[in-house]
Amino acid sequence: MSRTAPRPTLEAVAARAGVSRATVSRVVNGGDGVREPLVERVRQAVEELGYVPNQAARSLVTKRHDAVAVVIAEPETRVFADPFFALQLRGISKELTAHDNQLVLLLTEGRDDHARVARYLAGGHVDGALVFSLHLDDPLPGLIQGAGVPTVFGGRPGWSDGTRDVVYVDSDNRGGAREAVRHLVGLGRRRVAHITGPLDQTSAADRLQGFRDVMGDADPRLVVESDFTPGGGERAMRQLLDRCPDVDAVFAANDLTASGALRVLREWGRRVPEDVAVVGFDDMLPVAEQTDPPLTTVRQNIEEMGRIMARLLLRGLDRRTPHGAPDGPPHGAPEDEPDGSPSGVVLPTTLVRRASA
Numbered sequence: 001m002s003r004t005a006p007r008p009t010l011e012a013v014a015a016r017a018g019v020s021r022a023t024v025s026r027v028v029n030g031g032d033g034v035r036e037p038l039v040e041r042v043r044q045a046v047e048e049l050g051y052v053p054n055q056a057a058r059s060l061v062t063k064r065h066d067a068v069a070v071v072i073a074e075p076e077t078r079v080f081a082d083p084f085f086a087l088q089l090r091g092i093s094k095e096l097t098a099h100d101n102q103l104v105l106l107l108t109e110g111r112d113d114h115a116r117v118a119r120y121l122a123g124g125h126v127d128g129a130l131v132f133s134l135h136l137d138d139p140l141p142g143l144i145q146g147a148g149v150p151t152v153f154g155g156r157p158g159w160s161d162g163t164r165d166v167v168y169v170d171s172d173n174r175g176g177a178r179e180a181v182r183h184l185v186g187l188g189r190r191r192v193a194h195i196t197g198p199l200d201q202t203s204a205a206d207r208l209q210g211f212r213d214v215m216g217d218a219d220p221r222l223v224v225e226s227d228f229t230p231g232g233g234e235r236a237m238r239q240l241l242d243r244c245p246d247v248d249a250v251f252a253a254n255d256l257t258a259s260g261a262l263r264v265l266r267e268w269g270r271r272v273p274e275d276v277a278v279v280g281f282d283d284m285l286p287v288a289e290q291t292d293p294p295l296t297t298v299r300q301n302i303e304e305m306g307r308i309m310a311r312l313l314l315r316g317l318d319r320r321t322p323h324g325a326p327d328g329p330p331h332g333a334p335e336d337e338p339d340g341s342p343s344g345v346v347l348p349t350t351l352v353r354r355a356s357a
Contacts, residue, residue, distance in 0.1 A: 008049040016045035067102040068313060069149075071117055071131040073138055075109045082228070082256065083284045084302055085133075088154065091306025092130060099314055101127075108140070118143035128313045130154065130306075136200040141166075152313045154305060156344065158202040167316070169309045169345045171300035173203050173281075176349030177210025180251050180279045180298050183351055185214060189249035189277055193222040195236040195261060197253035204228070207253050207281060222247065226257055233260025241268055248276055249357070255280040255287040255297055262291050262356070277357035293355035300349050308345055 010028070014021045019038055026034050027042040028051075034042075045051070070092055072079050079085045089105075096103050104126055106117050121129055121144060129144060132154025144151050153168040184192050194211040197204030208223070215222075221243040226232035233252060237260065240247055252258035258280030262272060270276045272293055280288065283299035 008051045010051075013042065013045045013049055013051050016049060017041040066100060067104055067126045068096055068310065069104045069106055069117075069121060069126040069129040071106045071108070071121075071129055071140065071144075073108050073131070073133045073135065073140055076107050078229075079107055083286050084254070084282060087284065087302040088132065088306040091303035091308075092310045093306075094303075095307045095310035095314070101314070111139075114139050114143055118147055121149045122147035127317050128152070130309050130313060132309075134158075134201070135198070136202075150313060150316050152309045152316075154309055156202045156206070156346075158205070167312055167344065169305050169312065169347070170203070171305065171347050172349050173206035173300075174210040174213070176281060176298040176300065176351075177207040177251065178213050179349070179351045180281065181211050181214040183296070183353075184249040184251060184277055184279060184357060187249070187273075187277055187357065191222065191244060191247045192218070192249040192251065193224070193240050193244065193247045195233060195240070195250060195252045195257050196223065196225045197228045197257070199225055204253055211251055219244070226253065228254050228257060230256050230260035230263075233257035234264050235260075237261040237264035241270075250276060250278045252278065252280045255282045255284050255291075255295060258295055258297070258356075259287055259291050262293075262295075266292070273355070273357050279351075279357045283352050288352070288354070291356070296354045296357040297352055298349050299352045301347055305347060308347075312345070 010021055010024050014024045017024065017038075019042060023034055023038060024042050027039050028046070070089065072085060074085075089103075093103050106120065108114055108117060117140065126149070128150040130152050131140060131144065134140060134153065134155060136158045141153075141157070151166070153166055154170070155168060156170045157166050157168055181192060181194075192215060194208065196208050199205050199208065211223070212218070222240070224236040224239050226236040233256065236257070237250070240250070241264070250258075250261055252261055258278055262278060265272055265276055265278070272278055278295065280295050280297035281300070282288070282302065283297045284302070288295040288297050
């Protein structure tokens with residue numbers, strides 16, 4: 001059996017750098033008060049020796065675990081099938097990695113998982129949580145608040161009591177929907193339908209409101225609720241064609257829904273865009289550029305949303321840690337409110353025109 005070489009110690013780094021153990025500890029743990037030449041000597045010694053800080057000991061000093069939970073309030077079958085989540089996780093992961101933090105992914109398959117997630121968060125395993133894809137009746141916000149974990153939410157909060165002080169990142173869902181529907185109306189379409197997302201999520205509700213901002217009192221048969229999936233888009237499109245065979249345009253609440261609607265239109269012999277124009281929402285390139293025809297859609301920067309969520313959380317954690325030194329608001333974020341807490345961040349959307357409309 002081969003022997004494992006002993007791990008270099010803090011004392012070994014101090015000896016190599018010619019400084020005290022306390023100086024090494026301050027540099028390794030991100031503390032202040034060490035002159036730059038000494039910082040460089042310590043860093044060089046750390047690199048030469050391959051020193052890896054003891055996380056447990058470091059946590060005693062910094063009160064940080066350098067780990068963040070990402071909680072997605074959806075079953076794993078949905079999370080791993082929808083590119084939206086992959087894009088948002090990529091943005092979050094990039095930002096956490098840049099700040100040497102670990103991502104801990106937690107999914108909620110059903111109600112039993114909510115208590116498990118709450119126990120984990122309350123157990124002191126992570127410094128904070130990033131939570132998205134919440135539904136209006138979801139108990140997670142209350143459970144997370146009870147756990148006392150700093151949290152940033154993805155999506156505008158939809159809690160009816162309006163009492164929780166929350167930080168969130170969202171896109172301009174209502175404005176993007178208005179732009180999509182105005183585009184369809186500008187093409188001369190008069191029977192414009194909307195396939196919604198699940199209306200217990202604020203993103204879907206906001207997109208429906210944007211549709212109504214333009215269409216006013218449209219025929220209620222032209223609105224069908226769906227679930228942000230291709231299969232849901234297929235079912236909704238069939239329902240629309242049964243109800244309103246003269247429909248000449250469809251605004252789908254996301255690209256996956258639009259892809260399902262396009263398949264059904266092709267099955268029914270409807271030409272796109274000649275007979276029915278179609279617009280989606282998200283601009284997820286693996287979907288929007290590969291539909292037949294390529295999809296006109298509303299672009300939201302999903303990856304950037306993830307990055308800003310992580311950035312806001314880490315900035316808040318730095319404020320709670322004595323040695324933290326936040327460097328101003330993240331790109332796309334508003335200035336701080338008077339009490340120093342960031343307000344909600346709403347990112348702009350843009351219409352991307354392709355062949356479907």
